[in-house]
Amino acid sequence: MALTTAKGLRDQNGLTEEEFLAQYDPGDYERPSVTVDMLLIGPKKDLSGLRILLIKRGGHPYLNCWALPGGFVHPDETCYEAAKRELSEEAGVKDVFLEQVYTFSKPDRDPRTRVMSVAYIALTSKTVPVRGGDDALEAAWFDFEYTDSQIHIFNEDIGVDIVYELSTKRFKNGHIKYPNLTPTLKSKTRLAFDHVEIIIEAMKKIRKEIEYTDLPFSMAPVKFTLPDLQVIYELLLGHKLYKANFRIMVADRIEALGEKTKSIVGRRMSEVYMLK
Incomplete structure (x- = not known):
């Protein structure tokens, strides 16, 4: 039980907060890295469909694989600030709407080390020309078709076609079971990391909130x-x-x-x- 003194609160070891912080060693706990990943989505010019932005990775892991734009969060910035910076650095995209979706934290989601990713929806009214930058070899808009049974991402100009079949599985949370979509790769080309799962969660959020948000x-x-x-x-x-x-x-x-x-x-x- 904490003791109150004239100098402030002391913990069960008799330390003030200042004393506790002075002797605290962050190395006592393993610290995962934190990244941000963004599903940037916009309409075609004629409103005939949707497009999403992907970048081609320029380094390991998943070298030459297409991925959602994203990267590591710097020590001096928030996740939101990191998301804005990464969109600008990797694709030259600025001033888009950003809203957090979910934190992806599977221990093996990144082969380098323990990496947690905070995912964002990024929405734009124009699929403007983009350029690859920073550690992205290329950046390109892809046609995007999403249903309850399939995700189809393709760009005929560069010959990339990515298909995931979606099946519904039920997962237990407390005493409640809820349905969720599980992806299975059906094409030779895949997305990097767990980015297909980020797309699923982002689209679920959009469809759930579309009728009562802007x-x-x-x-x-x-x-x-x-x-x-x-x-x-x-x-x-x-x-x-x-x-x-x-x-x-x-x-x-x-x-x-x-x-x-x-x-x-x-x-x-x-x-x-x-x-x-």
């Missing part, structure tokens, strides 16, 4: 039409929405600007809106 608006321009915004929602959800239901869903989040423009998907003049 996540999809980060994939739309500042000014947008409702037909175009609806398609962005549908691309993320993986299914069509009824027009009336969609407009009810977003009605209290948007405001009309009193102007019209051609929508990308309908090619017709439509009201212009923005997020409140």
Whole structure:
């Protein structure tokens, strides 16, 4: 039981916090390294599908393998700051929406040492040209198709095709069993590390939160039409929405600007809106 003195609190060994920290040895505990990995996702220019950003690794492990952009967190930065820096250094991408997904901590997820990764969703309205930098040989946008049964990532220009089959398994948490998707590689080319699992968790989060958060608006321009915004929602959800239901869903989040423009998907003049 801690004892209170005029000089402050003392622990069961009679030490103040200052005294405890002075004799504390961080080497008493093994310290894992920490990285960040980002699923950067955006729509095609014509809104016909989604794309994700991958980088080609320039060093071991997984040399020449395609991976999500990411890297080690520096001692003087937060995970969020590291995610922003890595996107800029590895692909030249800046000023995108970032939201934390999950911490991946399997002991053997990285063959170098014990590495925990904090994963982020990164959303953009434009799949702008990218460049490889830092320890990335290349950076490229890949077409991205995600269903409950398959992940398909491909870029025909560079001849890369990655396919994972997804199966549902149930895992126990306390006395509750819950379903989760388990990937099985079905192509010759694979993603590095456990990055396919990061994609699964990121997409689960997006689809779970899409109806009550503003996540999809980060994939739309500042000014947008409702037909175009609806398609962005549908691309993320993986299914069509009824027009009336969609407009009810977003009605209290948007405001009309009193102007019209051609929508990308309908090619017709439509009201212009923005997020409140």
